Amino acid sequence: MPKYPMIRPIVVGVFPDFEVSLFLYQRRQGQKADFPILMYVVELEDGKKIVVDTGPCGPEDPSARHHMPIRRTPEMEPRAALENLGVRPEDVETVVLTHLHWDHASNCKLFPNATFFVQKAELQCSLAPNPVQNGQYEVGIPRHMPPWMDAFPQMQPIEGDLHDLARGVHLIGLPGHTPGSMGVLVETRKGVHLIPGDHIPLMANWEGDQKLKHIPGSIHINLDDYHRSFLKIEKVADVILPSHDFITVRYPCYPVME
Numbered sequence: 559m560p561k562y563p564m565i566r567p568i569v570v571g572v573f574p575d576f577e578v579s580l581f582l583y584q585r586r587q588g589q590k591a592d593f594p595i596l597m598y599v600v601e602l603e604d605g606k607k608i609v610v611d612t613g614p615c616g617p618e619d620p621s622a623r624h625h626m627p628i629r630r631t632p633e634m635e636p637r638a639a640l641e642n643l644g645v646r647p648e649d650v651e652t653v654v655l656t657h658l659h660w661d662h663a664s665n666c667k668l669f670p671n672a673t674f675f676v677q678k679a680e681l682q683c684s685l686a687p688n689p690v691q692n693g694q695y696e697v698g699i700p701r702h703m704p705p706w707m708d709a710f711p712q713m714q715p716i717e718g719d720l721h722d723l724a725r726g727v728h729l730i731g732l733p734g735h736t737p738g739s740m741g742v743l744v745e746t747r748k749g750v751h752l753i754p755g756d757h758i759p760l761m762a763n764w765e766g767d768q769k770l771k772h773i774p775g776s777i778h779i780n781l782d783d784y785h786r787s788f789l790k791i792e793k794v795a796d797v798i799l800p801s802h803d804f805i806t807v808r809y810p811c812y813p814v815m816e
């Protein structure tokens with residue numbers, strides 16, 4: 559059992575040949591690359607586990623036809639990936655959804671005994687989003703139920719920041735990518751780590767370039783909010799664990815003790 563919170567990122571799918579500029583606003587147009595889709599397990603001092611995001615459905619699922627293709631090997635299947643870490647989904651009591659886009663909020667039925675923490679603003683907007691994001695929320699498709707709705711009876715909406723969801727684990731509002739995006743701050747023995755949701759899909763977003771200190775993603779709802787959320791992160795986080803970057807899975811576990 560850990561003596562301090564630890565974070566384990568797990569790959570639950572891959573976007574093959576993905577347009578890089580979708581993650582990096584007005585940059586690298588036309589370039590393609592593979593990017594992972596991640597879930598995270600936060601392991602607490604008492605042995606309990608918090609799951610952050612629930613990943614996309616598999617390519618064989620009927621709802622897969624409503625979004626861009628993903629690649630998934632058997633060990634990337636969320637139940638298999640969790641059980642590989644010794645986590646039985648049925649035992650998980652707490653799930654945090656950084657936002658309700660399909661690649662972060664499917665597979666909710668895996669966690670029948672969990673409370674799902676989500677921002678109230680995200681829950682509200684996901685019912686009738688700005689149409690530019692209808693596809694990501696999978697709403698407005700005849701006879702199709704958006705995947706995040708599976709968790710609706712278990713949802714616990716929160717407004718803004720929540721200190722100590724568990725000891726040393728805090729939720730922070732990071733609007734911009736979506737109206738109710740949020741991040742998870744984890745106080746570890748080696749600094750405060752941030753699971754940023756899609757506010758920071760790649761380390762390149764955070765590191766910026768000569769023109770811009772931090773680069774937003776092209777998928778966003780409000781660039782002013784996006785900028786303010788970056789400033790908020792500067793004040794509170796030491797280590798960033800981007801949501802769609804293979805950099806995050808260089809290490810199986812954080813903090814990295816060397």
Ligand SMILES: [Zn+2]
Pocket residue numbers: 659661662756801802
């Ligand atoms: Zn995403």
